[in-house]
Amino acid sequence: MSMHRPQTAPRLSFAAQIRALLTLGLPLVGSNLAQMGLHVTDTVMMGWYGVQELAAVVLGAGFFWVLFLLGSGFAYALMGRIAAALGAGDETQVRRDARMAIWLSMLAGLCMLPVLWQSGAILRGLGQKPEIAAMTQEFLRVAMWGMVPALVVAVMRAYLSAFERTRVVLWVTLAAVCFNIVSNWLLIFGNLGLPQLGLRGAALSSVMVQFLSAGILMLYAARQRELRRFDLFARFWRPDWEAFRLVFRLGMPIGLTSVFETSMFQASAVMMGWIGTVELAAHGIALELASLAFMIHMGVSNAATIRAGRARGAGDLRGLRDGAIAALVLSFSVGLLTVVAFLAMPKILIGLFLDRSAAEAAQILAFGTLLLAVGGLFQLFDAGQVMALGLLRGVQDTRVPMIVAGCSYWLVGIPVSYLLAFGLGFGGVGLWAGLAVGLACSASILTLRFWRGPWLRA
Numbered sequence: 001m002s003m004h005r006p007q008t009a010p011r012l013s014f015a016a017q018i019r020a021l022l023t024l025g026l027p028l029v030g031s032n033l034a035q036m037g038l039h040v041t042d043t044v045m046m047g048w049y050g051v052q053e054l055a056a057v058v059l060g061a062g063f064f065w066v067l068f069l070l071g072s073g074f075a076y077a078l079m080g081r082i083a084a085a086l087g088a089g090d091e092t093q094v095r096r097d098a099r100m101a102i103w104l105s106m107l108a109g110l111c112m113l114p115v116l117w118q119s120g121a122i123l124r125g126l127g128q129k130p131e132i133a134a135m136t137q138e139f140l141r142v143a144m145w146g147m148v149p150a151l152v153v154a155v156m157r158a159y160l161s162a163f164e165r166t167r168v169v170l171w172v173t174l175a176a177v178c179f180n181i182v183s184n185w186l187l188i189f190g191n192l193g194l195p196q197l198g199l200r201g202a203a204l205s206s207v208m209v210q211f212l213s214a215g216i217l218m219l220y221a222a223r224q225r226e227l228r229r230f231d232l233f234a235r236f237w238r239p240d241w242e243a244f245r246l247v248f249r250l251g252m253p254i255g256l257t258s259v260f261e262t263s264m265f266q267a268s269a270v271m272m273g274w275i276g277t278v279e280l281a282a283h284g285i286a287l288e289l290a291s292l293a294f295m296i297h298m299g300v301s302n303a304a305t306i307r308a309g310r311a312r313g314a315g316d317l318r319g320l321r322d323g324a325i326a327a328l329v330l331s332f333s334v335g336l337l338t339v340v341a342f343l344a345m346p347k348i349l350i351g352l353f354l355d356r357s358a359a360e361a362a363q364i365l366a367f368g369t370l371l372l373a374v375g376g377l378f379q380l381f382d383a384g385q386v387m388a389l390g391l392l393r394g395v396q397d398t399r400v401p402m403i404v405a406g407c408s409y410w411l412v413g414i415p416v417s418y419l420l421a422f423g424l425g426f427g428g429v430g431l432w433a434g435l436a437v438g439l440a441c442s443a444s445i446l447t448l449r450f451w452r453g454p455w456l457r458a
Contacts, residue, residue, distance in 0.1 A: 011318055017326035021303050027166035029299030031157070034173040036295060038180055038209065042202055045184045053199050056135035059128065060203075062266070063119055063136070064143060068150055069262055071108035073255025074101045075154035077247050079302065080309045080393045082162035087313025095230050096243040101155045103239070104248055109148035116144035135199060142203035146210035153210060156217035162306055163227065168220055176213045180205055253402035254393065260402075264409040268417060268435055272428055275421065278360050279428040282368035285353045286432075290375055290382070293338045297383045300331050301390030308394025312455055321456060324391050328384075328447075335383040339376035346372040367428065374432040381436055384443030388450055395455040404445050413438015 012020065039061055046057045078101040085093040115122070120137030124130055157169050183205035190196025197204065221232055265287065272283040304327035311320035341349070346369040354361055385405075392401050417434025420426045426433070450456075 014326060017322055018330055021326055021330055024164055024166055025300045025303030027170040028302045029296050031170040031173040032295040032299050034177050037177040041181050045188060046202055049188055049198060055132055056139055056199060057202055060136040060139040066262055067112045069258040070255040071105055071151045072154045074104040074247055074251035075158040076254045076393055077251035078155060079158040079162050079305050080396050083306045083309025084313035087310040096240050097247055098159050098232055099236060100240055100243040100247050105151035105155050106148050109151045112147050113144055116140045139199045139203045142200050143206050146207035149210040149214040152214045156221060159221060172213055172216050176209045180209045183208060250396055250398050253398040257402045257405045260406045260409050264413055267414055268431060271431055275428050278363045279367055282364045282371055285350050286368050286371040286375055289349055293379055294382060296334050297331050297386050301386045304390040305394040308391050312395050328387055331383045331387045335380045338379045342372040342376050370429050371432050374429055378436045381439035381443045385439055385446055388446035391450045401446055405442050408442035409438050412441045
């Protein structure tokens with residue numbers, strides 16, 4: 001079923017563009033924060049169970065997350081593809097792309113299972129203690145069965161978000177957090193007569209959460225009255241190799257871009273550990289605060305992807321330009337507020353993650369305050385690069401941004417961090433300054449690419 005190409009929409013005022021982004025983006029921000037809440041609840045509740053178990057869950061969650069980011073590129077590609085198809089009035093293409101995105105995500109998840117199964121050997125090879133590597137493998141050999149549904153959840157979130165059904169995504173994610181807390185309480189600690197499963201209980205809880213979330217979102221997409229006509233799951237088994245190739249070509253670079261960025265921060269943690277334990281603790285707290293702020297920018301970036309895709313699909317160049325300006329201004333404004341918060345009340349923010357009676361609390365507070373001062377610049381550049389990526393995904397440009405990101409983070413950011421921290425003796429502050437340089441490089445090149453791209457020319 002196809003529709004006639006829609007007429008170009010009337011020009012929206014700047015205030016209307018901002019309202020449209022907020023209406024679409026705020027539920028996405030909330031769902032991103034709620035998604036982080038799944039990890040936080042696992043960490044907190046496993047911390048109540050045991051120190052070694054906590055270390056294994058943190059290590060296992062990081063291992064799982066890197067692979068998940070690689071596979072989730074197909075979901076982000078789908079968001080831009082569907083938005084463009086809806087803008088052009090092509091309902092058939094919506095169905096084709098969505099089905100193949102689910103296929104690709106499921107295939108990616110299946111390919112990751114052997115890696116997760118052998119995670120113990122991999123972690124030992126990376127220098128982890130054998131006992132922690134063994135416990136992490138125990139966790140991942142259960143948690144890995146949640147990879148396929150987790151990637152399907154990512155696709156369904158993208159699918160529904162492209163239709164501007166972001167509130168249901170938020171409510172399902174919040175429900176998942178609540179379910180995870182209850183199931184953790186039951187399965188980790190063996191409450192209400194259930195067996196005490198510890199690590200395996202936390203992993204089993206995560207698997208159940210992913211399957212439940214995937215089922216609810218798929219059911220909503222199939223049964224919701226206005227979405228039913230797309231017949232998303234009708235003849236789902238039939239391949240569509242043209243759509244398969246298109247989604248793969250767009251999605252794989254997005255996944256690699258995410259891995260490049262995440263691995264840069266993982267490398268920064270390793271280097272901070274070379275400097276000292278206090279510095280590493282402060283780094284972890286400051287990075288957690290930066291990650292919370294980043295979720296806001298990510299939500300707005302996803303909204304910008306959808307708005308840009310709709311405008312491009314409809315051939316509305318003016319709307320594409322106006323929407324991009326509004327997205328950049330909104331993200332920059334949020335970045336400035338974050339800078340003010342980091343500079344005005346660093347000790348309050350860091351203190352939320354710290355037992356002030358601990359012996360090294362004063363040192364962590366002092367060093368963390370310095371990192372958050374640098375983190376102000378960090379935030380502005382991070383906001384710029386993720387917003388540029390969102391806009392470029394909306395116009396389906398992903399391969400060059402992957403190259404830019406990889407070079408900016410690993411040929412600029414990490415070497416400059418090492419030089420400033422160790423070569424010039426600036427320590428942890430220099431390390432964070434180097435990260436800011438890498439992010440600034442990525443933000444400036446990607447923003448310039450969007451504004452000079454052919455998608456803005458008639």
